[in-house]
Amino acid sequence: MINEQNQLTGYIHSVETGGTVDGPGVRYVVFLSGCPLRCQYCHNPDMMKMKRGTQKTIDDVWGDIAPYASFMKRAKGGITISGGEPLAQPDFTHELLKRAKAHGMHTALDTSGFLGEKATDELLDNVDLVLLDIKSGIPETYMQATGVSLVPTLNFALRLERLNKPMWIRFVLVPGLTDDPDNIERLAEFIKPLKAIERVDILPFHKMGEYKWKDMGMDYKLKDTHEPTLEEIERARAIFAKHGIETR
Numbered sequence: 001m002i003n004e005q006n007q008l009t010g011y012i013h014s015v016e017t018g019g020t021v022d023g024p025g026v027r028y029v030v031f032l033s034g035c036p037l038r039c040q041y042c043h044n045p046d047m048m049k050m051k052r053g054t055q056k057t058i059d060d061v062w063g064d065i066a067p068y069a070s071f072m073k074r075a076k077g078g079i080t081i082s083g084g085e086p087l088a089q090p091d092f093t094h095e096l097l098k099r100a101k102a103h104g105m106h107t108a109l110d111t112s113g114f115l116g117e118k119a120t121d122e123l124l125d126n127v128d129l130v131l132l133d134i135k136s137g138i139p140e141t142y143m144q145a146t147g148v149s150l151v152p153t154l155n156f157a158l159r160l161e162r163l164n165k166p167m168w169i170r171f172v173l174v175p176g177l178t179d180d181p182d183n184i185e186r187l188a189e190f191i192k193p194l195k196a197i198e199r200v201d202i203l204p205f206h207k208m209g210e211y212k213w214k215d216m217g218m219d220y221k222l223k224d225t226h227e228p229t230l231e232e233i234e235r236a237r238a239i240f241a242k243h244g245i246e247t248r
């Protein structure tokens with residue numbers, strides 16, 4: 001978005017300067033606000049609406065990141081653009097990635113892939129790793145979990161495969177919602193032939209964001225859902241393993 005002074009701006013939810021879960025090494029993570037999905041288990045529902053974030057210019061945001069660039073490089077980390085959904089603000093995301101690459105930082109894009117068509121090839125040229133959340137293998141389950149179609153995400157994964165762009169797949173295991181063996185089976189079958197996938201993470205559902213739904217007056221549908229037991233996680237791992245896919 002361009003402001004009245006003709007500067008590129010973006011809506012920012014928050015940043016984290018020592019992230020260790022959103023890509024390799026220690027990372028500077030920028031969480032952009034705005035997301036077209038409505039995941040039942042979202043732990044940041046306050047990020048769904050873009051304008052709840054703070055509008056900042058690209059120079060301001062980059063100015064905060066730049067001093068960390070050499071430390072992140074030494075820590076074998078980099079920058080991750082996350083959200084919300086970073087591709088809801090493609091121009092801002094692209095410019096951040098471009099600046100980070102120009103400073104020699106490793107770059108990661110954390111996305112649901114639903115807006116994959118907004119990522120130009122030039123944007124992806126500035127991405128070293130895509131953290132792709134595939135929230136279900138069965139389209140109906142995906143729709144139930146997120147409120148949107150699975151097709152754009154799968155198409156984006158296939159495009160990344162054609163570009164040979166490294167991917168880490170992330171799958172949130174929610175008892176009673178995404179843990180049906182058939183759902184996991186379908187996801188495993190989809191990802192099995194994709195050679196650009198470097199790693200598959202099973203993320204156990206947790207309720208740490210439940211209070212935010214209440215604070216915002218939104219209906220939290222998973223209040224009676226339990227966090228997955230170790231046994232349930234192992235069961236999911238075993239289905240991926242049957243397809244030769246190691247999970248973390």
Ligand code: SF4
Pocket residue numbers: 035036037038039041042043044045047048083084085112
């Ligand atoms: S994609 Fe992420 S930010 Fe968007 S609703 Fe789902 S969990 Fe929340």
